[in-house]
Amino acid sequence: MKGVLLSGGTGSRLRPITHTGPKQLVPVANKPVIEYAIEDLEAAGITEIGVVLGHKGREEIQELLGDGSKYGVDITYIVQGNPVGLAHAVGCAREFVDDSDFVVYLGDNMLRHGVSDLLESFKTGDYGAGIALQEVSNPEAFGVADVDEQGTVTRLVEKPDDPPSNLALIGMYVFSPTVFDVIDRLEPSWRGELEITDAIQLLLDDGHAIDSHVVTGWWKDTGKPEDILEANRLVLGDKDLKMIGVIEEGAETDGRIELAESAVIEDGAVVRGPVSIAENTTIKSGTYVGPYTSIGANSTLEGIHIENSVVIGGSEITANGRIVDSLLGRNANVESADELLPEGRRLVVGENSQLKL
Ligand code: G1P
Numbered sequence: 001m002k003g004v005l006l007s008g009g010t011g012s013r014l015r016p017i018t019h020t021g022p023k024q025l026v027p028v029a030n031k032p033v034i035e036y037a038i039e040d041l042e043a044a045g046i047t048e049i050g051v052v053l054g055h056k057g058r059e060e061i062q063e064l065l066g067d068g069s070k071y072g073v074d075i076t077y078i079v080q081g082n083p084v085g086l087a088h089a090v091g092c093a094r095e096f097v098d099d100s101d102f103v104v105y106l107g108d109n110m111l112r113h114g115v116s117d118l119l120e121s122f123k124t125g126d127y128g129a130g131i132a133l134q135e136v137s138n139p140e141a142f143g144v145a146d147v148d149e150q151g152t153v154t155r156l157v158e159k160p161d162d163p164p165s166n167l168a169l170i171g172m173y174v175f176s177p178t179v180f181d182v183i184d185r186l187e188p189s190w191r192g193e194l195e196i197t198d199a200i201q202l203l204l205d206d207g208h209a210i211d212s213h214v215v216t217g218w219w220k221d222t223g224k225p226e227d228i229l230e231a232n233r234l235v236l237g238d239k240d241l242k243m244i245g246v247i248e249e250g251a252e253t254d255g256r257i258e259l260a261e262s263a264v265i266e267d268g269a270v271v272r273g274p275v276s277i278a279e280n281t282t283i284k285s286g287t288y289v290g291p292y293t294s295i296g297a298n299s300t301l302e303g304i305h306i307e308n309s310v311v312i313g314g315s316e317i318t319a320n321g322r323i324v325d326s327l328l329g330r331n332a333n334v335e336s337a338d339e340l341l342p343e344g345r346r347l348v349v350g351e352n353s354q355l356k357l
Contacts, residue, residue: 002049003048003105005050007034014026014223020330020350044115103119109222128175132212158198236275251269254272260280261279264281290308301315302317315333
């Protein structure tokens with residue numbers, strides 16, 4: 001079984017963070033989202049992975065993943081070029097896939113339990129595709145499946161106004177190579193894209209059975225800033241966090257903290273986990289880093305009170321104030337202004353931004 005990891009798309013819902021980089025490289029608990037997908041595929045025994053690249057951030061993704069050897073996998077890069085839909089991206093992998101069944105993993109999705117269960121379920125029958133589902137409160141934002149009482153998938157529809165169920169399609173699929181024939185016949189949807197959901201509906205129309213598997217454990221489509229914060233909370237809540245860096249005497253720490261080798265929590269700083277602090281980052285005296293926060297590499301925090309936030313890295317945050325529920329892009333700096341502003345500002349700050357609070 002091969003794996004196809006889709007890492008195209010424009011990341012429009014994550015702007016301004018994605019003005020200068022692809023959404024799949026946004027870090028969650030100080031690790032780029034796409035690395036979680038590679039690790040899930042590897043854990044399911046899938047070591048031949050085709051990574052489909054769009055226009056955005058091609059070089060950065062290749063630079064990070066390389067030939068895959070550091071993850072124990074073998075990566076082949078496939079260029080999609082124009083982002084004209086997930087089914088088009090899958091279609092670009094035809095040569096790579098050849099005649100094997102394959103898993104498709106959307107590079108901006110994160111799953112607590114990975115892809116192994118979906119694969120096992122698919123292997124138990126003769127299916128054209130296998131889909132993973134989870135109940136959501138806003139099915140109109142996703143692909144939705146209608147499943148009858150016997151568990152048979154009867155219909156699929158992309159972002160319906162009137163959802164037939166609350167079962168959303170999670171961003172991982174298993175396909176037999178038959179899917180390439182239906183992709184050739186797809187017409188663009190209302191959003192001008194060739195939809196993977198429509199391809200699976202065509203498989204159904206052609207008489208193929210579709211396996212469905214309801215996923216237990218959390219799932220996150222990291223398309224929006226609040227999703228990144230939630231994924232960060234979920235991962236920090238679960239992850240085994242290692243404290244390797246320096247905690248000076250007089251620093252107050254509590255709960256689970258991941259502290260990279262060259263990171264320092266100085267005398268007079270307070271850190272309450274779960275928190276992740278990456279390499280070469282210093283938490284100075286008078287700073288409070290509260291639960292569910294990840295601070296990226298090469299950052300300095302001094303005097304700020306920050307919690308439930310993600311700082312991507314390279315930031316100087318020296319304001320006296322509170323930052324909550326915020327996502328700060330690479331090299332974003334925050335410093336104090338003279339006048340006092342209300343506490344607890346919520347920020348989504350793009351790369352290289354300068355803020356005066
Ligand atoms: C895509 C799929 C949708 C699926 C979702 C999962 O949506 O089209 O069917 O439910 O991923 O994350 P998009 O992120 O393109 O809006």
